[in-house]
Each structure stands twice: as C-alpha cells, then as structure tokens.
Amino acid sequence: xxxxxxxxxxxxxxxxxxxxxxxxxxxxxxxxxxxxxxxxxxxxxxxxxxxxxxxxxxxxxxxxxxxxxxxxxxxxxxxxxxxxxxxxxxxxxxxxxxxxxxxxxxxxxxxxxxxxxxxxxxxxxxxxxxxxxxxxxxxxxxxxxxxxxxxxxxxxxxxxxxxxxxxxxxxxxxxxxxxxxxxxxxxxxxxxxxxxxxx
Ligand SMILES: [Zn+2]
Numbered sequence: 001x002x003x004x005x006x007x008x009x010x011x012x013x014x015x016x017x018x019x020x021x022x023x024x025x026x027x028x029x030x031x032x033x034x035x036x037x038x039x040x041x042x043x044x045x046x047x048x049x050x051x052x053x054x055x056x057x058x059x060x061x062x063x064x065x066x067x068x069x070x071x072x073x074x075x076x077x078x079x080x081x082x083x084x085x086x087x088x089x090x091x092x093x094x095x096x097x098x099x100x101x102x103x104x105x106x107x108x109x110x111x112x113x114x115x116x117x118x119x120x121x122x123x124x125x126x127x128x129x130x131x132x133x134x135x136x137x138x139x140x141x142x143x144x145x146x147x148x149x150x151x152x153x154x155x156x157x158x159x160x161x162x163x164x165x166x167x168x169x170x171x172x173x174x175x176x177x178x179x180x181x182x183x184x185x186x187x188x189x190x191x192x193x194x195x196x197x198x199x
Pocket of ligand 1: 025030075076
C-alpha cells in the first residue's frame, strides 16, 4: 500500500480522506507543516548520534525535550552551507555528474542555527564559507544563461528597415555600407596588398 496516496473512506459528500501527514516542526514558535500552513516545508529527523542529538535539542532551546521517532526540525532552521541540494557522482573520465536531489539532505554534523521567530540571540551566525563547488557552478550556469538570453534579445533583428536605420552608427570605418531597396551591402576595401608600382 502506498502511504502517500490518499485513502478514502465512505462515499457521498461526507467521505473522508486520509493522507500521510507531513512532519510538523518541533521548534518553538515555528508553524511549519501545521494545519494552518498552506505550503509544505522540508523537515529533517533528529540524528541518531547521541552527542549530535543533544546539540540539536540544546540549539532549538527545548530543555529536557525527548524527541520521538517522528520528531523533526524544518529546513528554515538550517544554514545554507549545511544543506545539500545536489548529488555529485564521479565519472570514469574524472568529471563529476551533478544531479538535483528530490529532497534536500544535511551535511554530516549539521545542527539547527536559525530561529527567525525567536529572539535573535538564540540564532547562531556560522562563519561564512566558500559556497560548495556544485552550488557555485549552478549559479555560474544560471548567470551565463541569463547573459546569453539578454544578448539574444538585444541581438534580435525585427526588420530590414531597423538595420537600415541603425547601420550608419553600427558600421564603422574601415567598413563601408551601401543601402539598396531590399538589401544592405557591408564591405571593406583592402588596399594594403596593392602593388606600389603598376607595370
Ligand atoms: Zn521550523
């Protein structure tokens, strides 16, 4: 049975739907995945490592809290540098294949540091690190794609008349141009190889 599929009981207008509920965030003052919220937020279960689990509990400021098996902390409490959005798979030729993850995961040793709905002193600013190579590369690709589409847009010629109107300022010496009704000739007269003396 697929737990992600809605289960229907009864028929008629009163029929009930049962779906697997997303895990609510256990951080005080955070409402992620509560019924009142309209969007789903990624969550992470508590780590198995006891020391790290203690660090999570003290970080979220819930003294004596004993997280159950379904207890979770939402992604809003983790620094970007602790979240992995892509898997990098080494290839035989030495390159790396990068694939976007369906669900983010945490780096080893990650713990909650951000508590936007609580007093600022409870949050911890992690030292800035260089962005992960995969994230940096993804941002570079996006920037290059944007530049290319801007360039394409700027380079888009809508009509011959448009070229005719702008040709004088675009075509500069040593290039010359001649306008005809349905065409434009752009050319350069090369004189450097001309013989100095005609025989
Ligand atoms: Zn939360």
